[in-house]
Amino acid sequence: MALKGLDIFKLSPKKNCKECGSPTCMAFSMKVAQGAVSVDACPYFSEDAKAQLNEATAPPMKTVKVGAGENEMSLGGETVLFRHEKTFVSKTRYAVSLCSCMDDAEIDAKLAAIPKVDYERIGERMFVEMIYVNYDAASGKDKYLELVKKAAALGRVLILGCDDADVAKEAVELVKDTKPVLNGANASNYEAMNAVATGAGVVLGVQGKDINELYDTVAALEKLGNKNLLIDAGSNSIKDAFATAVQFRKAAIKDGDRTCGYPSIVRACCLAKGNAHLQAALASLFTMKYGSIVVLEQLGYAEALPLYGLRQNLFTDPQKPMKVEPGIYPLNGADENSICVTTVDFALTYFVVSGELERSGVPLNLIINDAGGLSVLTSWAAGKFSAGTIAKFFAEQDIEGKIKSRKLVIPGKVAVLKGELEAKLPGWEIIIAPNEAVQLVKFMKDLTA
Amino acid sequence: MPFTAKSGKFNAKINAVTIGTGDKAITIGGENVLPFYTFDEAIENAPKVGIEITDGGMEAEPECIQKCYEGCTSVVDMAKKAVTFDGVDFLSIRLEGGDPNGKNKSTEELIQLVNDVAAAVDVPLFVCGCKNVEKDAELLDKAAAALAGKNAVILAAKEENYKTIGASAGLAYKQVVGAESAVDINLAKQLNVLLTQLGVSGQSVVMNVGTASAGYGFEYVVSTMDRVKAAALSQSDATLQMPIVTPVASEVWNVKEAAASEADMPEWGNQEERGVDMEIETAAAVLAAGSNAVILRHPESVKTISTLVKELV
Numbered sequence: 001m002a003l004k005g006l007d008i009f010k011l012s013p014k015k016n017c018k019e020c021g022s023p024t025c026m027a028f029s030m031k032v033a034q035g036a037v038s039v040d041a042c043p044y045f046s047e048d049a050k051a052q053l054n055e056a057t058a059p060p061m062k063t064v065k066v067g068a069g070e071n072e073m074s075l076g077g078e079t080v081l082f083r084h085e086k087t088f089v090s091k092t093r094y095a096v097s098l099c100s101c102m103d104d105a106e107i108d109a110k111l112a113a114i115p116k117v118d119y120e121r122i123g124e125r126m127f128v129e130m131i132y133v134n135y136d137a138a139s140g141k142d143k144y145l146e147l148v149k150k151a152a153a154l155g156r157v158l159i160l161g162c163d164d165a166d167v168a169k170e171a172v173e174l175v176k177d178t179k180p181v182l183n184g185a186n187a188s189n190y191e192a193m194n195a196v197a198t199g200a201g202v203v204l205g206v207q208g209k210d211i212n213e214l215y216d217t218v219a220a221l222e223k224l225g226n227k228n229l230l231i232d233a234g235s236n237s238i239k240d241a242f243a244t245a246v247q248f249r250k251a252a253i254k255d256g257d258r259t260c261g262y263p264s265i266v267r268a269c270c271l272a273k274g275n276a277h278l279q280a281a282l283a284s285l286f287t288m289k290y291g292s293i294v295v296l297e298q299l300g301y302a303e304a305l306p307l308y309g310l311r312q313n314l315f316t317d318p319q320k321p322m323k324v325e326p327g328i329y330p331l332n333g334a335d336e337n338s339i340c341v342t343t344v345d346f347a348l349t350y351f352v353v354s355g356e357l358e359r360s361g362v363p364l365n366l367i368i369n370d371a372g373g374l375s376v377l378t379s380w381a382a383g384k385f386s387a388g389t390i391a392k393f394f395a396e397q398d399i400e401g402k403i404k405s406r407k408l409v410i411p412g413k414v415a416v417l418k419g420e421l422e423a424k425l426p427g428w429e430i431i432i433a434p435n436e437a438v439q440l441v442k443f444m445k446d447l448t449a
Numbered sequence: 450m451p452f453t454a455k456s457g458k459f460n461a462k463i464n465a466v467t468i469g470t471g472d473k474a475i476t477i478g479g480e481n482v483l484p485f486y487t488f489d490e491a492i493e494n495a496p497k498v499g500i501e502i503t504d505g506g507m508e509a510e511p512e513c514i515q516k517c518y519e520g521c522t523s524v525v526d527m528a529k530k531a532v533t534f535d536g537v538d539f540l541s542i543r544l545e546g547g548d549p550n551g552k553n554k555s556t557e558e559l560i561q562l563v564n565d566v567a568a569a570v571d572v573p574l575f576v577c578g579c580k581n582v583e584k585d586a587e588l589l590d591k592a593a594a595a596l597a598g599k600n601a602v603i604l605a606a607k608e609e610n611y612k613t614i615g616a617s618a619g620l621a622y623k624q625v626v627g628a629e630s631a632v633d634i635n636l637a638k639q640l641n642v643l644l645t646q647l648g649v650s651g652q653s654v655v656m657n658v659g660t661a662s663a664g665y666g667f668e669y670v671v672s673t674m675d676r677v678k679a680a681a682l683s684q685s686d687a688t689l690q691m692p693i694v695t696p697v698a699s700e701v702w703n704v705k706e707a708a709a710s711e712a713d714m715p716e717w718g719n720q721e722e723r724g725v726d727m728e729i730e731t732a733a734a735v736l737a738a739g740s741n742a743v744i745l746r747h748p749e750s751v752k753t754i755s756t757l758v759k760e761l762v
Binding site: 239255278285347348 | 486737
């Protein structure tokens with residue numbers, strides 16, 4: 001919530017000493033309100049007043065950090081409800097769950113499956129970033145601690161799901177340097193859990209039997225001075241979990257209720273009750289609506305491919321186009337003698353065009369130009385996709401040295417480049433493709449028939 | 450102190466549009482809250498799930514879907530079987546064989562098929578064209594006539610052919626007109642305005658504001674739907690209060706993640722699972738963004754999404 005200059009002035013020392021560089025305290029307060037200077041520039045602002053001010057100017061949702069070293073990641077910190085208003089800043093993270101109630105064979109199989117999904121999509125590494133380790137009281141403490149150690153060996157961020165503060169303390173102690181999350185504070189144990197979490201400096205997940213109890217427990221933890229929290233959307237029902245995730249986010253962003261302003265964790269694995277397809281649907285739903293961490297029973301390629309694609313789409317800056325790396329992409333088993341097809345590096349263009357080209361089954365070299373990540377017509381209009389830039393790109397990449405074919409297919413929308421390209425790329429036969437990508441399958445088949 | 454949420458219900462609401470006739474008729478829209486925000490106000494008409502078959506019959510289906518229709522020898526057989534799957538609220542028949550750049554089937558042949566399918570099932574019907582605007586104008590005009598009295602959805606009138614399809618489906622035969630635009634709130638609004646200026650009642654229009662598979666420029670779909678719902682509900686824009694229908698099936702089964710065989714991509718594993726999850730995850734996302742109905746292809750996807758909707762509403 002933005003604070004007005006006058007509100008800040010009321011907190012200021014009102015000495016007009018000019019030591020901060022401003023002529024009066026009033027002027028200084030106005031600058032602070034605009035964000036032009038930090039309140040720290042004033043040597044006389046009392047610590048109390050500073051704390052009040054920081055509280056009032058803090059973002060509506062906390063950013064919490066989990067993981068250590070290269071695994072460190074931020075959760076939360078969102079400022080809007082819809083991505084067209086402003087970029088969503090912290091992407092949803094996915095965790096696979098383990099439980100000390102499982103037998104060794106099941107645990108080993110799950111641990112072995114986790115690293116299998118690991119691939120790159122438009123410059124982003126897609127993999128299982130977190131592991132949720134659930135404590136089953138009936139199986140005992142020792143088995144749980146063993147499981148925590150085993151899971152930690154995979155080098156992912158751990159979420160320790162444990163509501164027994166004594167067990168939690170030992171578990172956190174084992175892995176506290178990796179900055180795990182401790183999930184399991186509730187109305188009856190929050191004081192003890194708070195001591196464990198703050199003692200080890202880890203984020204604490206808060207649970208409640210309903211939204212009111214959850215809210216009260218968060219408020220009680222805040223009173224104890226802990227603001228390093230996560231909201232667990234609960235496992236009562238899909239409807240309740242969705243309501244909690246959405247209502248907390250809305251209350252934080254729209255109504256400025258700080259007690260709601262924390263990232264969330266959604267245990268889809270509990271909500272889906274063993275239905276793997278329903279779990280996939282929930283993963284997608286909670287990626288759309290406000291899950292900061294989504295915990296799944298398993299995450300193989302079938303679930304991951306659409307999910308990570310969805311996440312990558314949602315968490316992009318609406319003002320910045322997604323780009324693919326320029327270069328030569330051989331498709332359908334192409335070699336140096338295969339025909340060349342060229343287009344721009346706008347990710348959407350690349351995906352649509354390469355998808356259709358793959359469906360044609362025709363071996364070809366797809367040459368992606370550096371066109372600033374713009375679409376065909378936009379980059380052409382901006383002068384970033386012209387006969388000159390294509391010829392320059394061909395020279396830089398030494399296309400003629402790498403590929404023997406001298407046939408080049410260009411997008412139908414820039415058919416006008418044909419003449420100029422023939423002049424700039426002597427020896428090449430320039431072929432004009434159709435206007436729409438869907439027509440490429442038939443076109444490529446006919447062309448090489 | 451308990452949690453007190455401010456209600457997010459709006460004064461305006463999405464139009465409620467009834468499709469089909471008799472006991473099996475469905476109604477979509479009618480809500481005055483954002484998608485699945487039942488904590489703000491109860492949602493009377495849950496989003497609906499349809500299953501799609503095409504004039505291509507068994508041959509046009511991926512192998513994993515063919516096996517769900519085992520024993521069917523004709524499109525009509527498939528239609529009869531399709532409506533028995535769990536969670537199916539309506540049937541969509543896509544006449545993709547009409548495309549002049551594809552099989553170029555004659556309008557007569559396809560309309561005969563529409564008639565046969567309509568006679569074989571009693572659930573609400575959606576008829577989808579072949580995406581070629583000239584052919585669709587002819588095809589969907591005839592389809593609207595053939596289905597007179599069925600209160601079917603004709604998908605879709607586009608900017609290029611809305612006059613023919615709007616006049617036929619909307620005015621002459623009183624069907625529900627599907628208005629299709631390409632992932633842009635202004636284009637969606639413009640087409641709705643054009644259709645209403647033609648005389649079609651805004652109460653019998655549903656929109657397809659465009660779709661994509663998850664991962665393929667899906668952010669545009671989400672933002673378009675978010676903004677359409679915001680305009681319809683918070684600004685009471687009557688030209689955007691039509692319910693949204695999203696044909697997910699015709700997008701997702703073509704992308705690499707669903708179409709690549711296990712032999713080509715061994716590390717990706719079972720192809721059927723990939724296709725089903727792509728369909729489910731895309732459908733869940735468009736529903737969360739504001740679709741009032743989705744059209745899917747795999748019976749397992751239909752069942753799952755139907756379960757999800759029941760859990761949420």
